[in-house]
Amino acid sequence: MKLKPKLRLNKPRREAFIGYMLVLPWIVGFLLFMAYPLYFSLFMSFHKVAITPYGIQTTYLGWDNYKDAFLTDPAFIQKLLAFVKSTVVMIPIVIVFSLFVALLINQPIRGRQFFRAIFFLPVVITSGEVVQELFAQGAATIPLMDQSGVIAYLEDNLSQAWSSPLIDVIKRFILILWYSGVQILIFLAALQKVNTQVYEAAAIDGASPWVIFWKITLPEVKPFILVNLIYTTVDLFTNTFSDVIKLIQDNMFQVGTGFGYSSALAWIFFAVVLVVLLLVAWLFRNRENAAYAGNGR
Template structure:
């Protein structure tokens, strides 16, 4: 009894020893900065040569962001809208590619390597450069006047995000590298006997996809949606993040306001993730329509 307690105690201590670096790092480089930035977001912060001067102004930074800032809310909404469009594109595309690669084909490794390439070599700056030089849009799309059509027939608040997506289509597809791999791993874990049994019973490939493949990779869909949301929101390729940086070095707004913007941004990410988990994570009874979206 005593010995077992001793052993458990010892296991505990060894565990803490291994995790200790992370605890220290978390306190120093996460917890303290989080506390500090929360604090700052309620202050007007002026940094001068004498040090940091803080003025407690309650919710004013947040109020200003929502009520007076000429750009922030607009950019944020715009970005959220485009993310709402991008997520299904990325998920469906990566599932499609994963299904294709999972077929018994040659050069499997080669194709996999191509689709993963952008994950490795695209930094935000390189992608920006490619945008600027017009290398990121599919040339065929523009030729057929899809953009004009959208511009004429949709409300600008919706047509703008859609058009920006079309113009950045390749780059959006580029964000599918990791998701493709995750889907591939998921597909390979499906028991091949189930497929055989289904096809003996006369199920068509189409039915097999909806009734077997999709339900069995449903957990991977959730993982991929979460990954996509985090990836899209935390890469530096969006105007909201630029805006935060710009406000950081502006004298009239400053660090306090910039951190308030960052916190609003975080709350948005958090809410979206929560919604995703609630919608896709909870119901275990399978609904193909929902998962297909």
């Protein structure tokens, strides 16, 4: 690529300028509707907030809201731990399941378009109140699981701390399937970008489908696994289904606790989600580097 020297001098600056211009609407929107509200909720989390006819009145409390959350609130920490555990178990299941489905619907079979539509369908279901309604009606559980004794077996053989989230996951299995719509789409897009000639070449060289999957398909979709991990983590943690979020919302309009306390809870929850996310990203990245080094290049 050879550019005229004059152009080359101006290029980085011009590019940066255009870049900023393109991002500008987002930055403005973000500052107004995300950054400032976030700052304000952080501010509130250190205060006692009372809503009066004359406006919002705040009294400084220091770390009291946070202390209360950890020391005096009986429900919060317990619910938070239970929720984090069951979610951490759910994340890999969602990823593996969505990759599996994406591989299936990428096969040359009859009715492929139809199946693709069906598996993407949960995207419109899981948002909003539909899913809650369904869960309330018991449509999201598998009766077979209760009858087959799997749950009793888990209860007997694992400590309470790990059996209860596992049972939770089993009971929500259908829900897990419904939460993988966007993930399936992302994986499918990734799979379709793989050059089919690579598969052909591998097959000619005698590679079995199993080997092809591990050596070609998986490395190709790897960047998207991380994308999906992040998306799933965020999606599971912030959906309306979460007990913790319900607790935060409940506290918001209680006279005794109010907005200050519920903001503190929200920030604790946020910190936990962030830690989980960083952990997920770190684990994954570490693995990728190791694999890369192992190639012996």
